[in-house]
Amino acid sequence: MLMGGLLGEIQYEGSIGEFLPLLRFCEEVNLGKQTSFGLGRFMLSSLT
Numbered sequence: 237m238l239m240g241g242l243l244g245e246i247q248y249e250g251s252i253g254e255f256l257p258l259l260r261f262c263e264e265v266n267l268g269k270q271t272s273f274g275l276g277r278f279m280l281s282s283l284t
Contacts, residue, residue, distance in 0.1 A: 247283070259280055260280065263278060263280050
């Protein structure tokens with residue numbers, strides 16, 4: 237079974253406070269593609 241996807245890092249600059257509650261929710265529920273296979277995860281971290 238072919239399971240493609242993306243792996244990597246992304247950095248945002250500026251104020252993301254407006255979107256932080258949504259991003260935290262998505263992080264908790266592993267919102268993404270093929271979550272039943274353990275995929276779709278991401279982790280938020282602060283660089284400051």
